[in-house]
Amino acid sequence: MGSESLFIKCKTCGKEISKTAKTCPHCGEKQKKLSIIHWVGIILVSLFIIGLINAPKHPKESSSSSSIAKVSATGQKETKMAIPSDQVQFIDAVEKFSNDFRDAKNELQQSALRDQRRSELSKLVRARTVSSWVGTISQLGTNTEGKAILSIQVSPDIEIKTWNNALSDINSNTLIAKSSELYSSLFNLSRGQQVEFSGDFFSSKIDYIEETSMxxxxxxxxxEFLFKFKSVKNLN
Known part of the structure; x- marks a missing residue:
């Protein structure tokens, strides 16, 4: 073991010589040694090879997974409903006056804001008839007679709905009869589903379209605006 660590063979004559010898004492041949530059080169190449070995084997798979995660995270937004322009204007107006009402300093200002909203709604839904508006079902049930009760949310704070009892509905007839095609179209729907709907608002001297709050x-x-639904179509 000692001789292997202290001696090497001359590449010319093959005889053993000291590792530190600059020339072979037997044949006089100069012994070549690796320079510092050579050693540095060897180290860099070794590090490069180690880096390749430790690098991720499937970088494309990682990128693909990231894309799938993004699609899953944004899937809900991608299925957002396209809102008709007249509905957007309606929602914007109602929400504007709602915000102004919250900031009102007294009941006089609040009453004036309600009058202003009535005037604005008379311009936006003059005929009180709307078509292909969209929203999310917030209530779907029946009254004691089995007629359907329906409420659709068109924004976080705005509902468009039928009455929920026969007594209030005597003059409006908003509750949906079991024998109607509209009732059949609601049969497989449920709360939280997105729908497209058409129908009519009711006339009101106070709000231009009837609103049911006390x-x-x-x-x-x-x-909560009272509404006579004519059609409801599932969008999910």
């Missing part, structure tokens, strides 16, 4: 606070901040 107080001005409810009417302005979380309005």
């Amino acid at each position: 107080t001005i606070q409810g009417s302005m901040r979380n309005p």
Whole structure:
């Protein structure tokens, strides 16, 4: 073991010589040694090879997984409903007056804002008829007679709905009869589903279109507009 660590063979004559010898004492041949530059080169090449070995074997798979995650995370947004322009204007107007109402300093200002909203709605839904509006079902049930009760949310604070009892509905006839095609179209729907709907609002001297809240606070901040549904179509 000692001789292997202290001696090497001369590449010319093949005889053993000292590792530190600059020339072979037997044949006089100069012994070549690796320079510092050579050693540095060898080290760099070794590090490069080690880096290749430790690098991820499937970088494309990682990128693909990331893309799939993004699609999953944004899937809900991608299925957002396209809202008709007249509905957008309606929602913007109602929400504007709702915000102004919250900032009102007294009941005089609140009453004036309700009058202003009535005037604005008379311009936006003059005929009180809308077509292909969209929203999310917030209530779907029946009254004691089995007629359907329906409420559709068109924004976080705005509901468009039928009455929920026969007594209130005597003059409006908004509850949906079991024998109607509209009732059949609702049969397989449920709360939380996105739908497209058409129908008519009701006339009101106070709000231009009838709103069912008992107080001005409810009417302005979380309005529930009475509606006669003519059609409802599932969008999911």
